[in-house]
Amino acid sequence: MSNLLTSRQAEELHKSLIAYLLSTGHSNSAQVLREDLKLPENEFDATTAKKYEGLLEKKWTSVVRLQKKIMDLETRSQQLQSELDNATPSSLAARKNHDPTTWLPRAPARHTLQSHRSPITSVAFHPLFSSLASGSEDCTIKIWDYELGELERTLKSHTKSVLDVDFGGPRGNTLLASCSSDLTIKLWDPAEEYKNIRTLPGHDHSVSSVRFIPSGAAGAPLSGNLLASASRDKTIRIWDVTTGYCLRTLRGHGDWVRSLAPTIDGRWLLSTSSDQTSRMWDLSQPDNNAQKQTFLVHEHVVECCAFAPASAYSHLATLAGLKKPPPASSTNEFLATGGRDKLIKISSANGVCIKTLTGHDNWIRSLVFHPGGKYLLSCSDDKTIRCWDLAQEGKCVRVVEAADHFASCLRWAPSLFKEPAEANGSATNGTSTEAKEQIRCLIACGSVDLNVRVFSA
Template sequence: MSQILTANQAAELHKSIVAYLSSINASQGAATLREELQLGEGFDEATSKKYEGLLEKKWTGIARLQRKILNLEGQIASLQAELDAAPTTRSKQSQNPENWLPKPSSTHTFESHRDAIRCIAFHPVFTSLASGSDDYTIKIWDWELGELERTLKGHVRAVSGLDFGGQKGNTLLASCSGDLTIKIWDPSKDYANIRTLHGHDHSVSTVRFLTSTNNLLVSASRDATLRVWDVSNGYCVKVIRNDSWIQDVSPSFDGKWLVSGGRDQIVKIWDASTGEHRAALLGHENDIQCCVFAPPASYKYLAALAGRKSPPSADSSSEFIATGARDKTIKLWDSRGLLIKTLTGHDNWVRGLVFHPGGKYLISVADDKTIRCWDLSQEARMVKTIDDAHGNFVTCVRWAPVANADTAVDANTANGAPAKPNYQCVIATGSADSCVRIFT
C-alpha cells in the first residue's frame, strides 16, 4: 500500500494504469498487473474504457501546472528585483508614522448590520470598536482580529452617535438615537445598559465625552440644544440653546471648548463650563455635517496657512477648526472666525473629518464613496483619494485611540532624541452599505 495515497486514490491509480496498458495493446502487461493487483471481474472492458486516457490527462495537467509555477516564480523574482531597486528614502518615508495614510484596500470588512452604519467609536484601551446602525443595534467588534464580539439591543430607533469615555479604569460606552434617549453601557459588565438619559425633545444627533477620562458627556439634538451630562448619576448639568437643529458637536482635547454645526449653516464655538457662545464661523452654503478641533500637532501647518509668523502654544486647545458640509466643501478656520481655506474635491456631502495625530494630514469621507487625504504642509493640497472605499455613502470615520502624552515620554526623549509617536496608524469607516472597514 502507498504511504502517500489513500486506499481509494491507490485503487483509482491502479485501474488507470491497467486501462492505459490495455489502450496501447500491452495486453500481457495489463493482464499480469490485474492479477497482481487483484482486480476482479468487476473491472471489465466497459469499466476499463472509463479509465482510458485518465493517466495521460493527469500527466499533461501536471506539466501545465509546472509551467505555470515556473512563470509565477519568474514574475515574483522580477517584482522582488523592482522592490530591491526602489529608492530607500521612499521606503523610510512609508515607515514613518507621521506620513502614514490609509491604503486603498481595507484590512478588515465587518458585515453583520442589516442597515446603514451611522457611527463608530474605538475603545480607548482594548482592540474593541463599536458601530451603530439604522437597524437599531450596536455591534462590538475586535478590530485587530476582525471578529464580531457581541450585539447590543436597547434603542428603538436608529443609533446616531457613539463614544467611549469615563474615568480611567472604568470606561463606558455612550450611545444616542432617534428615540430621544442616550444610553450608557458598561464594557466591564458584558456591556450591560446601566443607565438611560432622558431630556432631549427630539432626535439626538451625536454624543461625545468631553475627555476620554472624565464622566462628562455632551449631546447634540434636533431640538436645537446641546446638553452636558454627568454619566455617573445621569443628571443633565447644563443646557446650551441654539437656534436650529445641531447635527454635530466635538470637544477640544482638554474638554474646555465645544464646536457645533447644523441646519443653520453656522459653526459655533462654546465655553463648555459656562455655555457661553464664543464665536460664530460663517461661510458654508448648506447644512454642516461634521466639525472638529485641530490637534496641537497641526498648529504649525495651519498657522502657516493662516499667515501667522509663529504657531500658537500647544497648551491652547481651540485654535483651529475643520468643518464639512452638504455644500461638498471642507473649510479650515481659526477660532476668531477667520476662514483660512476652502478645500474642494468631494462630489457629494462631506460626512466625517479626522486629523492625523501627527498633525500633517486631514482625512475626510463623503457620500461620493471616497476617502480623501489633505496635506496641511502643502497648503492643504489633496494628496490621496481612495475611490469606492465603500459600496455606498461613507458616513463616518474615526482614528484609533491616541495614548496619553505621558506615555510617549521615554529615554530617547530624555537624551534629546525625538519622542516615539504615541498613536496607532489605524482608521475605521462606516457606510450606508452596512459595512465597517478597518484600514491599517
C-alpha cells in the same frame, strides 16, 4: 513504458484506455487494443469497464489543473524574486519602520468587517483595547476585535437606528455611549461584558451625536464624567454619566444639530447643524454666555467638524497668514467643517475661513485631523477617503477608494500616551514630565454598503 510505470499502474492505464474507447463508441479500436495487450474478456467484463470508465478523463484534467497551478506559482515566484532583487536596505527599512507622523491609509483595507444588516452610521475605537464599536441603522452596536478582524459581540437595546457611538468616561473606567433615533442615549460598560448600565432620556427628537468630554473641563469637579449629545430637537445637552442627570441644555441652533467635537482639554465644544452654521461653545461659561462664535462658511447642511490638534498649528498658521503659530496650550485655534455643499472649510477661532478644500463629488460625512498635524482626512458619499496636505496649502495628496457605497463615518484610533521614564527611580530634574504621544496608524471607515473597513500600517 515499463521504466516509467509499475506493472499495476500500467495495468490501470491499459484498462482505462480500453474503457475510454468503449465509452466513446470506438469498440473496434478497443478490441484491437485488448488483443494487442492480450487481455482476455474474463479479465475485462462490463463491470470492470464501468469501474474504469471516466478515470482517464479525471487524470487528464487533474494534470492540466496542476500544470496551471505550477505556472501560477512560477509567475508569483518570479515576482517575489524581482522584488527581492530590487529591494534596497533603505526601502525595506521604510516598509518596516514607517513614520507614524506621515502615515496615510491606502487600499485595500486590512480588514473588511461584515455582520451589520443595514448601513453603518458610526465607528469608535476603544482607547486601550483592540476593540472597535460600530453603530448601524439595524438598531445594533457591534464590537469587533480589529486586530483579528472578528466580531466579538452584538449589543441590542435601541429600538431604532443607532446614529453615533463614542468611547470615554472617567479615568480608568472607559464606557461606551450610543445614541439613537429612539430619542435615548445608552451607556455600556466594557468591564461588565458591555452591560447596558444606564439609559439617558430627555431629548425630544432623534439624538444624532454623542461625545465624551475629556477630563479637565474648566476645572469642573465632574471632569471626565461629562457627555455631550446633539439632537434633531435643536439642542445640545451635557450629562453627568455617573448619575445620569442632564446638567445643562445649550440652545442656539435653529435646526437639527448634526455633530459634535470637543477639544482635548474639554473646555470647548464645536457643533454643526442643518441651519448651515457651526457654533463654538465655551463650557466654562454659564449657559446664557456659552456660545462664543458662529461660523457662517457653508451654504448647505454642515455634517461634520473637527478641532485641529496643536501639532497642526504651524501649517495652519501659514494658511492663516500668521507670522508665528498660536501656543500649543490653546486648544481651539483652528477647526475644519464639512457639509453637503461638498466643501471642507478650515476656519480660525475668530470665524474667518482661511482655506476651502474642494475635490469631493458628494456630501462630506466625516473629518479627522492626522495626529501628526500635517494632514486632514475626510470621507464622503463619493465613496472615497481623501487626504489633504496642510503643509502644501491643503493639496489633496491621496484618494483612497474606501467603500462600494457612501462612506458614512471615519475615525482615527486615539493615540497612546506613555508616561516618561523616571531616572534612577526619581523624577528627572529640569526635563519635561509630559507623557509621550504614540500615534497609532489605524483608521476605521463605515459605509452604506454594510461594511466596516479597518486601514492600518
